Amino acid sequence: MNILWVYAHPDARSLNGSLRDAALEQLLVDGHTVEQSDLYAMQWNPVVQPADYDHDPAERFKVATASSSALAAGTQTPDIVAEQQKLLRADAVVLQFPLWWFSMPAIMKGWVDRVFVEGLGYGIKRPDGRSLRYGDGMLAGKRAMVVLSMGGSEHTVSPRGINGDLDEMLYPIQHGILFYTGMSVLPPVLVASADRMTETDYAAAESELLQRVKGLPTDRPIPYRTQNGGDYDRRFVLRSTIDAENTGLRVHTER
């Protein structure tokens, strides 16, 4: 597989840096090709520029023919085009970050904001006018996985933990970005209690990550309900016959 590893940590000598190095080495040993977007090292500009925000997507993002030369012929800046080409080449995309204020660091959100433009991330339509999103879209067929560390313990993100259930905390990223654009999202890899790890804890975390990295091509994705699979009505509301006694984020995953 060709894996795009998107990494957001300012310090390569951090826990996240060590885990990233181990994972990339494992992927290469397993015969995969790896491309990396090390956002701090690249000094990625996370702020959408007026020039990025061109209201004519036909000019901005010429990917309809899916050829990279057509893509490059659009009006986007080269830094965005380079990331879009990496995405389109990838069979799997990994987002690795330390949890900062319940989400990804701003530099990574700004990578999504600038790279997942109309015509690539959203605004894709079938010939009959129906939108392709939530399980379908330009990035359909690719796999995605979130790898995150957090200061809090695993209990705090259990279903009744004070920080809220991990799946719900990651819903905007896993469902709202990765699944929205068509990707199949594997369960996340969580490294909890990350600020007080012993060597033994680190060894266990690394070993779990390497295990999960090995499963990238084959692990079962989270069974999110697809927009166009029949579970939603015309207003995109889950049909009343499905999971009738529940509401909230959990109803959008098949159980």
Ligand SMILES: Cc1cc2nc3c(=O)[nH]c(=O)nc-3n(C[C@H](O)[C@H](O)[C@H](O)COP(=O)(O)O)c2cc1C
């Ligand atoms: C700005 C900032 C915000 C943070 N927000 C959270 C948070 O919301 N929840 C949490 O459990 N830990 C939080 N932490 C702790 C980090 O997740 C933790 O320090 C990191 O995962 C450790 O990995 P590292 O050593 O590679 O940085 C935060 C840390 C910083 C610096």
